[in-house]
Amino acid sequence: MDEDSSSISRVLSVGPVPDHIAFIMDGNRRYAKKRNLLDGAGHRSGYLALMNMLKYCYELGVKYATIYAFSIDNFRRRPEEVQSTMQLILEKIEDLIKEESMVNQYGVRIYFLGSLKLLSKPVRLAAERAMVATSGNSKSVLSICLAYTSSDEILHAVQECCGEKWDEGSALESKGAGNGLVFLKGNENGKIKPSIVVKDLEKHMYAAVAPDPDIIIRTSGETRLSNFLLWQSANCLLYAPPILWPEIGLWHLIWAVLDFQRNFSYLKEKTKLS
Numbered sequence: 001m002d003e004d005s006s007s008i009s010r011v012l013s014v015g016p017v018p019d020h021i022a023f024i025m026d027g028n029r030r031y032a033k034k035r036n037l038l039d040g041a042g043h044r045s046g047y048l049a050l051m052n053m054l055k056y057c058y059e060l061g062v063k064y065a066t067i068y069a070f071s072i073d074n075f076r077r078r079p080e081e082v083q084s085t086m087q088l089i090l091e092k093i094e095d096l097i098k099e100e101s102m103v104n105q106y107g108v109r110i111y112f113l114g115s116l117k118l119l120s121k122p123v124r125l126a127a128e129r130a131m132v133a134t135s136g137n138s139k140s141v142l143s144i145c146l147a148y149t150s151s152d153e154i155l156h157a158v159q160e161c162c163g164e165k166w167d168e169g170s171a172l173e174s175k176g177a178g179n180g181l182v183f184l185k186g187n188e189n190g191k192i193k194p195s196i197v198v199k200d201l202e203k204h205m206y207a208a209v210a211p212d213p214d215i216i217i218r219t220s221g222e223t224r225l226s227n228f229l230l231w232q233s234a235n236c237l238l239y240a241p242p243i244l245w246p247e248i249g250l251w252h253l254i255w256a257v258l259d260f261q262r263n264f265s266y267l268k269e270k271t272k273l274s
C-alpha cells in the first residue's frame, strides 16, 4: 500500500469499518474484449485487481473477504473456456499460497466454499492444499466461492441438517427414548414438520466460516446477485460501480465503505432485529 492509500485508510478507520466485504468480479472477458485481448488476459488482469483489492481491505481492517470465483452455472460455458478458466484458477491458487503479504503480513486463512466435488482432481487438491497451508492463520479470512451457487448451498445445508436430526433421532431411539422420527412433530392436523430452526440450517452453510457480509460489491454496473450469498445478504448493502472488474481500484472501495458508514446505525439495528 502506498502512502496516500495508507492515509486514506487511517481516515476511514476512524468510523466503523465493515467486518466482511464480498465481491462479484464481473466483466473480465469484457475487459479483454475492450482491449482486443484473449479472455484469459482479462482473467489474469482480474487476479491482479483482486490482489490489490484484498490488500486494501485487510489494510483497512476488514477481516473477512469473500469472492465469487466460479459459479456452478459457469460450468455451462464452452468446454474449452471452462477448461482454460479452471487452468488459470489452479495456477492462481498456487500463486496465492506463495503470496508473502497474504500469508504472513495479513495472516490470511483461505477457505473454498462450494460443491468442491464438481472440480477436477488437480483443482480440488490445490484448494485443499491452500486450506491446509493457511489453517494456522487467523488474522484475516478469504473465502473463495468455487463451484458455488446459493441454491446449492441452501440445498446442501437442508440435507445436512435433516441428516443430523435423523441421526439424533436414531440415537435416542436406540436408547429407547422414542422413535427415529423424533425431530418430526405432528401438528393439529396430524401433519408432520421437522423441528429445524434457522441456526440449525446456518451451521451447515458453506459460508458459516464468516459473519454475513456488510457489503457486496459487484462490478460492471449489474445489480443482480446471480445466486451469490442469497441467504447471507438479507441486510447487506449492494454497491455496483459501472466499471469492469480489472478496473476496480481503491476509490471504489472507499466509496462503498463511506456508504456503509452513512448507513451504519440503520444496518446494525436491522441486524439486531433479524
Ligand SMILES: CC(C)=CCC/C(C)=C/CC/C(C)=C/COP(=O)(O)OP(=O)(O)O
Residues within 6 Å of the ligand: 025, 026, 027, 028, 029, 030, 031, 043, 044, 046, 047, 050, 068, 069, 070, 074, 085, 089, 092, 093, 096, 144, 220
Ligand atoms: C485465486 C483465484 C481463485 C483467483 C480468481 C481469478 C479470477 C479473477 C477469476 C474470475 C473468474 C470469473 C468467471 C469471473 C467473471 O468474469 P467473466 O469471465 O464472467 O467476464 P464477463 O462478465 O465479462 O463475461
